[in-house]
Each structure stands twice: as structure tokens, then as C-alpha cells.
Amino acid sequence: MIRRSVHLHTLLAGVLAVVLAAALSVTLTAQTAWAAALVVQAESYAAQSGAGVEATADTDGGQNVAYLADGDWLRFDTVDLGAAGPVTASARIASATGGPGTVELRSGSLTGPLLATFPIAPTGGWQTWATRTADITTHPTGPQTLFAVIRSATPGDFVNINWFSFDNGGGSGGPAPGWVGIDQAAWNTQLAQFRAMTPATVPAGTVRVPEFNATCTYSHSKPDDPIVAPGLPGASHMHSFFGNKSTDAFTTPQSLSANPGTSCTPAKDLSAYWIPTLYQDGRAVESDGVIVYYGSRLPDPSATVPFPQGFRMIAGNAKSQVPTPAGSANQFFCAGEGGEIGRSADGNWPICAPTAKLVHQLLFPDCWDGKHLDSPDHKSHVAFAHNGTCSGDHPVAIPSVSFVIGYPTSGSATGLSLSSGMASSIHGDFFNAWDNAALGHRVKDCIVQSAKCNSAGTF
Structure with a gap:
């Protein structure tokens, strides 16, 4: 030896x-004093339109929501973004085409207050993952209904989503x-x-x-x-x-x-x-x-x-x-x-x-x-x-x-x-x-x- x-x-x-x-x-x-983020898995939606689910090749394994196009949406219930104040929102996305398009986060309904927008550009493939961030300046407090709304001016699938995360910088100890x-x-x-x-x-x-x-x-x-x-x-x-x-x-x-x-x-x-x-x-x-x-x-x-x-x-x-x-x-x-x-x-x-x-x-x-x-x-x-x-x-x-x-x-x-x-x-x-x-x-x-x-x- x-x-x-x-x-x-x-x-x-x-x-x-x-x-x-x-x-x-x-x-x-x-x-x-870790800054613990709330992570919402895309496949954990309470309702959806146009969404499919598939096994993901992303590093955390599990599943992702696949092949979303203009007008598709995901609804997540009882999402608590914490106390009033700014929040950093992140979306884990993959795209072979990039749209062009966006993923909008809205509170309450499909047309409710706009919290954040993630512009989508090509990442290199449907299972080539990247994280996009956006700042939420104000949001409702307490549990709320959150919608992810897919927007594009052109037809066709253009984005996959693995998860969203939300961090207000005030978390405490935890496993994630x-x-x-x-x-x-x-x-x-x-x-x-x-x-x-x-x-x-x-x-x-x-x-x-x-x-x-x-x-x-x-x-x-x-x-x-x-x-x-x-x-x-x-x-x-x-x-x-x-x-x-x-x-x-x-x-x-x-x-x-x-x-x-x-x-x-x-x-x-x-x-x-x-x-x-x-x-x-x-x-x-x-x-x-x-x-x-x-x-x-x-x-x-x-x-x-x-x-x-x-x-x-x-x-x-x-x-x-x-x-x-x-x-x-x-x-x-x-x-x-x-x-x-x-x-x-x-x-x-x-x-x-x-x-x-x-x-x-x-x-x-x-x-x-x-x-x-x-x-x-x-x-x-x-x-x-x-x-x-x-x-x-x-x-x-x-x-x-x-x-x-x-x-x-x-x-x-x-x-x-x-x-x-x-x-x-x-x-x-x-x-x-x-x-x-x-x-x-x-x-x-x-x-x-x-x-x-x-x-x-x-x-």
C-alpha cells in the first residue's frame, strides 16, 4: 500500500x-444560518393545460414538465413566498428552440398580478438544463395560488421546466x-x-x-x-x-x-x-x-x-x-x-x-x-x-x-x-x-x- x-x-x-x-x-x-429556498417541483402542479411529464436527465433526477408552448400553464396551490419584501425567483429550464418566449409567474389567476418573467433562450437541447433568475419586488403574503403561464409569439413547443425556487434571504437551517x-x-x-x-x-x-x-x-x-x-x-x-x-x-x-x-x-x-x-x-x-x-x-x-x-x-x-x-x-x-x-x-x-x-x-x-x-x-x-x-x-x-x-x-x-x-x-x-x-x-x-x-x- x-x-x-x-x-x-x-x-x-x-x-x-x-x-x-x-x-x-x-x-x-x-x-x-443557511438561506433556505422554497423549491416547487414543476410536476407537482395542482392543475395544468398542455403539460406532459417525463423523466429528467437533470442532476436532481425525478421528472420534469415537458414541451410547453404558448398558452400552456401550470397551477400550484398553497405556495407561501414568505414575508413581504423582495424575493429571488429561479426557474430550471431546458429548451432546444428558445421560442422566443417567456415563462410568467402570476398570483391568483392566469391574468393575476405578474410576479416575475423568465425570458427563454436555447439551452442546447430538451435535456440541457440552465437556471434563470428574476427578482420579485412585491408579492402577496401567506399561502397563495401561483400560475406559471407560457407565452410565445410563435407556435410550437419551446420549453421544459424542472422546478421553480424562491429565496427571500431569510431562511434558517434545513436540509436544502x-x-x-x-x-x-x-x-x-x-x-x-x-x-x-x-x-x-x-x-x-x-x-x-x-x-x-x-x-x-x-x-x-x-x-x-x-x-x-x-x-x-x-x-x-x-x-x-x-x-x-x-x-x-x-x-x-x-x-x-x-x-x-x-x-x-x-x-x-x-x-x-x-x-x-x-x-x-x-x-x-x-x-x-x-x-x-x-x-x-x-x-x-x-x-x-x-x-x-x-x-x-x-x-x-x-x-x-x-x-x-x-x-x-x-x-x-x-x-x-x-x-x-x-x-x-x-x-x-x-x-x-x-x-x-x-x-x-x-x-x-x-x-x-x-x-x-x-x-x-x-x-x-x-x-x-x-x-x-x-x-x-x-x-x-x-x-x-x-x-x-x-x-x-x-x-x-x-x-x-x-x-x-x-x-x-x-x-x-x-x-x-x-x-x-x-x-x-x-x-x-x-x-x-x-x-x-x-x-x-x-x-
Whole structure:
């Protein structure tokens, strides 16, 4: 068994050079005061006209309302938007055509007071999902009847809807955190300090790749998830945690910063990272090292900014239970001499040579909306860069985070399993608690200047 993370660097060096180069070319179209959003699933309507329901490929699974056209509508009863005051409304939509058209939210009746309007543009397909937001300035208080009315000047289906969410910023602890806004003053201060940093001189001969990393060893396991199920210990499948040693169901930005114990190098990275636990023949196989790479896949990374304190996001889909044979985008692979020598009986897992080991690389989005630390599905506040840029609803370039996870096993013919299910359910969580100065200097020196740095943040 390889027990030191430095050995993981040595074993994977050649393989990771290929894997990370390929990643650069990827084009991808309770104890805490959480801001809890009310989420209304589209298929939970009390009445409708013109609506169909289908299984959704969106990250939360379940169903969506499908193929809506001009004049179609959905009615939702006893929807309480909370106390008087502004509300941020969101619609999770997909569209192959874009209409053009809109989705209107009205109170009381089909022609009642207009609360919000969501313009619909093409998202890339009927199951390519995007989140649209709109501000509700005033609304009735108490339970009300809410109508979603579909408008278009042209005939034909043009929009699918998965859910609506409503956030007045005044929620309290609960299992489904919603749109969590940034502290604008603190973020402005962090940005100003970052922009004032003088970049270090890049020595001659430095590899010009925008990258630095944190090298982490396994810390502990718990059936907790402070992003998906905050304040609810035992509510999740088993997770293996890296980084901050205090991470549990009650983790907050404040608790991470207050607990300096970490299994990562550098010590100033107090972030929490976690993945589902891997099992072989019913026995947990804990990773012997995770390298968390921070980089950029953008042609011009110079506009990249650090993460704000408390930023969090998820990559992958814990609910995905589909075959992942060799060659699939989400596959586990073998690193080391001899590489892969076979597949498990079900084809989902590689069998590695005795001199190799099981590895997975998990890639996170690299564009941010600039407004929220989290979103209802923990993904809608971020997106993957499109055509080499961050634009539209996610205009802010953030470091591209990638977990490279090594396991001290060669696999077996009988296969492996994750605590979340099949190999396709692999996912990872990132909860930022870097020291602002340490993170800022690495982004400024390594990513903005396109220079390869080590875990110490030096060239």
C-alpha cells in the first residue's frame, strides 16, 4: 500500500500529464444560518393545460414538465413566498428552440398580478438544463395560488421546466440550502486585496501551464454532507473526507476557518473536500492520496479570480446509475506500469496490473455567477466555460478545480462499488476555506501568469 502522498505524485506523473492535457481541451456545453429556498417541483402542479411529464436527465433526477408552448400553464396551490419584501425567483429550464418566449409567474389567476418573467433562450437541447433568475419586488403574503403561464409569439413547443425556487434571504437551517448570497462587502475587500497583489517573477524555464495544487491524504469518514444535508448527521451515504479534519454535518465557513487541522499541504488550505466511499468485497478502500489541482482551461486565464470565503460546489451526479465501460467520459482508469489489464464482470470497473492502481479524475465547473456561494442544486451558480469563455449568467472565471483520486487497489473481477452506488455515481464536493492571501497569491502567480506551481505555491 502506498501511504505517502508524494508517492502518488511519482506514480501518476506520466499518466496525469496526458489526462490533464486532455482536460484542458474539454468543451462542455442545525447550527448555521443557511438561506433556505422554497423549491416547487414543476410536476407537482395542482392543475395544468398542455403539460406532459417525463423523466429528467437533470442532476436532481425525478421528472420534469415537458414541451410547453404558448398558452400552456401550470397551477400550484398553497405556495407561501414568505414575508413581504423582495424575493429571488429561479426557474430550471431546458429548451432546444428558445421560442422566443417567456415563462410568467402570476398570483391568483392566469391574468393575476405578474410576479416575475423568465425570458427563454436555447439551452442546447430538451435535456440541457440552465437556471434563470428574476427578482420579485412585491408579492402577496401567506399561502397563495401561483400560475406559471407560457407565452410565445410563435407556435410550437419551446420549453421544459424542472422546478421553480424562491429565496427571500431569510431562511434558517434545513436540509436544502438555496441561493446563498455572498457578503458583498467582504468580497469587495477580498477582490481589492487580490488585485493589489504584485505577481511573483516567473523564472526562466518554468512550465507555462496555469496550475497549482493541494496534496491531501485521507482524514475521516462520516455519513454526513454539509452541503446537501447541513445540520443532519447521518443523513447521507458514507463519504470519505480530505482536508479540514473537523468536517461534519454541521460544518460552516466559520467552523472551517476556526479549525486549522488539515490533511492537506499547504496548511493554509483549510478547505473541505469529500467523495463517496469506495468498497471492495464490502470493505472500505480509502484513497491513499488526492491531488486537488487548481488551474484554468481558458485560452486566456488572466481574468481568473480566487474563490470567495464559504464558496461551495459539487461535481458529478450521485443519482446516476448507468453503465460506465472503458472509454466513457466518467470512467475510472489505471495508472502505473502495466495499466489496465481487464474489466470487471459487469464492465464498469477496470482491473489494473499489480504494478498499477485505480484512479479517477473529477472535474468541476470553472465559471461563476459572481453573486452566490451556493444554489439549490449546488451547481446552478457555476457552469463550464463555453467556447473558451465565461459569459452570460456565469461571467466570472474561477480556478478550474480537479480531484485526481488514487486508490491502493488494482480492482477485481467481481467489481467494486461506491457508497452512492455504481461507478457512474462518483461525485465530489468542495467547500472553500483557503486563507485569502495564500489563495490569492497562487491565483495571481500561477494561474493569471500561466505558470506551473507546486503545493507550496512556488514555481
